[in-house]
Amino acid sequence: DQQVKQNSPSLSVQEGRISILNCDYTNSMFDYFLWYKKYPAEGPTFLISISSIKDKNEDGRFTVFLNKSAKHLSLHIVPSQPGDSAVYFCAARAINTNAGKSTFGDGTTLTVKP
Amino acid sequence: EAGVAQSPRYKIIEKRQSVAFWCNPISGHATLYWYQQILGQGPKLLIQFQNNGVVDDSQLPKDRFSAERLKGVDSTLKIQPAKLEDSAVYLCASSLVARGSYEQYFGPGTRLTVT
Numbered sequence: 001d002q003q004v005k006q007n008s009p010s011l012s013v014q015e016g017r018i019s020i021l022n023c024d025y026t027n028s029m030f031d032y033f034l035w036y037k038k039y040p041a042e043g044p045t046f047l048i049s050i051s052s053i054k055d056k057n058e059d060g061r062f063t064v065f066l067n068k069s070a071k072h073l074s075l076h077i078v079p080s081q082p083g084d085s086a087v088y089f090c091a092a093r094a095i096n097t098n099a100g101k102s103t104f105g106d107g108t109t110l111t112v113k114p
Numbered sequence: 115e116a117g118v119a120q121s122p123r124y125k126i127i128e129k130r131q132s133v134a135f136w137c138n139p140i141s142g143h144a145t146l147y148w149y150q151q152i153l154g155q156g157p158k159l160l161i162q163f164q165n166n167g168v169v170d171d172s173q174l175p176k177d178r179f180s181a182e183r184l185k186g187v188d189s190t191l192k193i194q195p196a197k198l199e200d201s202a203v204y205l206c207a208s209s210l211v212a213r214g215s216y217e218q219y220f221g222p223g224t225r226l227t228v229t
Contacts, residue, residue: 004156032216043118043205043220044157089156093216100145100209100216101170104156 003027004092006105014113019077021108023090026071030092034102035064035075038087047088048075080112116140118221120206126227132194135224138187139208147218148181148191149205157205163189196228 005024013019023033031052036044050057050064050073057064063076077084087109091102119138127133139146144165149157160179162170166186174181178197183189193200203225207218 009154034217036220041222043207043222045220046217049217091156100147100218101159101162102216102218104158106154106156 001026002105003030004090004103004105006088006090006108008108009106010109010111012111012113013080015082016079019075019080019084019110019112021075021077021088021090021110023073023075023105024071025073025092027092027094027103028071029094030103031095032093033064033066033073034091034093035062036089036091036104037084038089038107044089077110080110082112082114085110085112118206118208118219120204120221120224122224123222124225124227126229127196129198129228130195132192133196133226134190134192135204135206135226137189137191137206137221139189139206140210140219143208143210143219144186145209146183146189147207147209148189149207151203151205151223153202160191193226196226198228201226201228 003026034049035047037047038044048059048062055066066073087107089107090105093102121136146163148160151157160174161181163183166183181191203223205223207220209218
């Protein structure tokens with residue numbers, strides 16, 4: 001049973017436009033959500049996070065939105081740049097687990113075309 | 115600040131052989147994780163250490179996988195004997211869980227191919 005789902009394996013957008021990556025979860029005990037970016041042959045790098053007490057968190061071109069009732073979060077990248085082309089992983093932490101332990105989705109490959 | 119170091123970066127072995135991976139976390143990070151990432155999937159936690167103690171190894175195949183973090187700093191993950199389905203990237207990560215911040219810092223990973 002996959003508790004964190006990224007239903008779109010890939011997404012292609014034009015440079016300068018908005019990229020929207022989606023993530024759904026099933027575990028109502030998740031209280032903290034993170035997005036990681038991964039380039040080929042590198043480990044994932046932390047991008048942005050959001051606590052369940054918030055519905056939006058913004059950091060420069062990156063904004064994460066959380067809809068707890070729908071158990072859905074999304075990452076918006078505006079404007080998209082070719083350097084944003086990477087695999088994006090959604091991850092979630094449950095309130096009743098060991099601090100820091102996260103469950104990852106399978107990732108969405110974003111391609112930003114010049 | 116130095117990042118998470120892992121070695122080797124690549125390893126090719128035959129099935130039934132053994133292999134070991136090494137990880138040195140970011141200085142001061144008490145929590146260390148080992149993940150297995152199969153192609154096309156997200157990282158799956160194998161084991162989590164807090165200092166030199168295991169806090170979660172529920173998904174570690176203990177009949178063939180073992181890990182240790184003897185001095186609460188660097189760690190090794192071993193597979194013995196390897197199976198074809200162990201082909202994956204093995205990621206090490208560390209974190210400094212403080213003030214409600216749970217992000218993890220990953221190393222570059224070791225790509226294991228079992229033939």
